[in-house]
Amino acid sequence: MFISGQLLWRPEVVTLVLTSALYLLLRYFIRDDRPYPGFQVVGSIPGDWFGMKARKNWETNAIGIMQEGDRMTKGRPFQVLTNLGPSIVLPKQYCDEIRSDPRLSFRGFIERQAMTNYPGLDVVHVGTEGDIVQTAIRKNLTQALGGLTQALSAECASVLREHLEPTNDWTNTRFIMPATQIAARLSARVFLGQRLCRNKDWIEISIRFTVVMMMAQDALRSWPVFLRPFVHYFIPEIIYLKRLIKDSRKIIEPELELRRAARPGVAKPEDSLSWLDDVRAGRPFDVVSGQLFLTVAAIHTTSVVLTALMYDLVKNPEYIPLLREEIIWVYMEDNNNWNKTSLYKLKLMDSCMKESQRLNILGANMMNRRAEENITLSDGVFIPKGAHITVPTYHMRDREIFGENPDQFDGHRFLRMRQEPGGENKWQFVSTSPEFLSFGYGNHACPGRFFASNEIKIALARLLLHYDWKFDGDPPNSKFVSRFVPDPETVIRYKSRTPEIEL
Numbered sequence: 118m119f120i121s122g123q124l125l126w127r128p129e130v131v132t133l134v135l136t137s138a139l140y141l142l143l144r145y146f147i148r149d150d151r152p153y154p155g156f157q158v159v160g161s162i163p164g165d166w167f168g169m170k171a172r173k174n175w176e177t178n179a180i181g182i183m184q185e186g187d188r189m190t191k192g193r194p195f196q197v198l199t200n201l202g203p204s205i206v207l208p209k210q211y212c213d214e215i216r217s218d219p220r221l222s223f224r225g226f227i228e229r230q231a232m233t234n235y236p237g238l239d240v241v242h243v244g245t246e247g248d249i250v251q252t253a254i255r256k257n258l259t260q261a262l263g264g265l266t267q268a269l270s271a272e273c274a275s276v277l278r279e280h281l282e283p284t285n286d287w288t289n290t291r292f293i294m295p296a297t298q299i300a301a302r303l304s305a306r307v308f309l310g311q312r313l314c315r316n317k318d319w320i321e322i323s324i325r326f327t328v329v330m331m332m333a334q335d336a337l338r339s340w341p342v343f344l345r346p347f348v349h350y351f352i353p354e355i356i357y358l359k360r361l362i363k364d365s366r367k368i369i370e371p372e373l374e375l376r377r378a379a380r381p382g383v384a385k386p387e388d389s390l391s392w393l394d395d396v397r398a399g400r401p402f403d404v405v406s407g408q409l410f411l412t413v414a415a416i417h418t419t420s421v422v423l424t425a426l427m428y429d430l431v432k433n434p435e436y437i438p439l440l441r442e443e444i445i446w447v448y449m450e451d452n453n454n455w456n457k458t459s460l461y462k463l464k465l466m467d468s469c470m471k472e473s474q475r476l477n478i479l480g481a482n483m484m485n486r487r488a489e490e491n492i493t494l495s496d497g498v499f500i501p502k503g504a505h506i507t508v509p510t511y512h513m514r515d516r517e518i519f520g521e522n523p524d525q526f527d528g529h530r531f532l533r534m535r536q537e538p539g540g541e542n543k544w545q546f547v548s549t550s551p552e553f554l555s556f557g558y559g560n561h562a563c564p565g566r567f568f569a570s571n572e573i574k575i576a577l578a579r580l581l582l583h584y585d586w587k588f589d590g591d592p593p594n595s596k597f598v599s600r601f602v603p604d605p606e607t608v609i610r611y612k613s614r615t616p617e618i619e620l
């Protein structure tokens with residue numbers, strides 16, 4: 118007892134104890150996950166001082182927590198402790214009120230999610246300045262889409278030759294890999310143009326960038342808030358991310374210089390490199406960051422949606438011959454060509470795509486925004502400046518909205534819903550509404566969804582006409598329950614078939 122008492126007062130032990138106490142105090146008081154006043158917290162765990170268990174709970178059971186919140190508050194707003202910090206959950210009846218409120222910013226959400234206050238991670242912030250990317254997609258890309266179908270289809274054929282080699286035997290593919298290549302190459306075709314779209318280094322960077330960025334965010338977030346300003350310089354994932362940005366500059370900037378140096382009057386290539394430069398109209402804007410932001414927004418989202426769709430079709434193979442028939446009919450009706458309206462006519466395909474997206478939504482919550490001012494909603498709910506809000510998506514399996522067997526894949530569901538009065542515009546793959554939040558809703562709803570829709574249709578037409586598909590064993594599923602994440606190890610099987618028509 119006496120010896121241990123003496124030991125306790127040795128200077129090194131006292132220093133250690135005081136340092137540890139100071140560390141714990143700082144960690145407790147300087148944090149970014151303190152709940153907001155005035156909203157019931159759902160999903161917290163007593164004694165979980167640093168919110169570690171609550172974050173884990175959110176990761177594995179976000180839908181369950183929000184459904185519990187809905188039950189506890191009888192449909193009123195409440196808050197949850199997400200892995201990014203607290204968020205106020207507004208049920209879907211608030212969607213129309215908040216959709217266009219300029220005081221609710223998407224950029225603020227990105228700032229917290231991507232930790233854009235740190236060099237390297239700030240690339241998505243730089244890339245979204247002045248809504249230049251968003252305008253270029255809304256205005257230029259969407260208008261150009263009708264004329265791009267043939268070029269994208271040819272690009273897709275080239276990807277498939279390389280990544281789903283022709284074979285007469287049933288062959289395994291980890292489908293997320295070719296799906297990612299398709300999304301990366303088709304995106305590169307419209308983002309960087311013909312000259313750079315097959316540049317292997319760029320394709321590699323564009324696929325890797327999002328993954329490294331997410332790893333870098335996780336690595337930094339694992340440090341206590343007060344240490345982050347010191348440690349971010351030494352985090353290997355952030356150092357690697359900065360290298361990828363530098364490498365991107367080496368690829369994109371010479372092409373940009375060439376175009377800027379082109380003689381006036383010479384037509385510029387139709388791609389986002391030109392559009393971003395046009396839309397910025399002399400305003401300072403880093404086009405390379407803009408392109409990297411676009412790859413983050415476009416590639417893994419599209420490849421995951423395409424993968425979920427293929428899983429659903431191999432699980433429900435009765436749709437494959439019906440879809441083939443529709444593709445052949447539309448293509449032949451349009452004089453053996455993809456013209457401006459051909460993809461719109463693929464209505465069963467559109468319905469299957471939407472059904473798959475309904476069942477395999479990428480997030481348990483959407484419409485993530487930060488309040489840039491104090492806001493009082495029409496029913497008196499007060500959202501303090503700086504608070505983050507979000508809307509749950511679990512109602513996308515609601516029988517009252519979507520009809521019978523809402524947990525089962527029904528490829529005709531949205532085709533039927535489109536035929537009901539007022540349904541034609543509401544239930545297309547690209548339509549957004551409070552009931553269907555896969556592309557978000559309102560001012561910041563995904564502007565790239567029209568391009569994503571075309572990419573998926575073009576790719577699926579080739580995947581179904583040129584290959585047969587099946588799976589052996591258990592049906593392929595998502596890695597997580599609350600959001601669709603394909604397990605990269607999941608294998609489905611394919612073999613070549615002779616297409617009835619040459620696309």
Ligand code: HEM
Pocket residue numbers: 223250251254411414415416418419422479483484485554555556557558559560561562563564565566568569
């Ligand atoms: C199927 C694939 C895709 C899905 C599921 C998807 C989903 C989303 C979602 C949920 C949002 C947030 C919307 C909100 O909070 O209201 C978003 C935003 C965005 N998406 Fe997509 N997206 C996809 C493909 C693309 C593509 C291909 C592009 C580019 C061509 C793109 C560009 C963007 C941009 C720029 C934003 C930010 C909008 C803003 O800041 O206002 N997305 N997307």
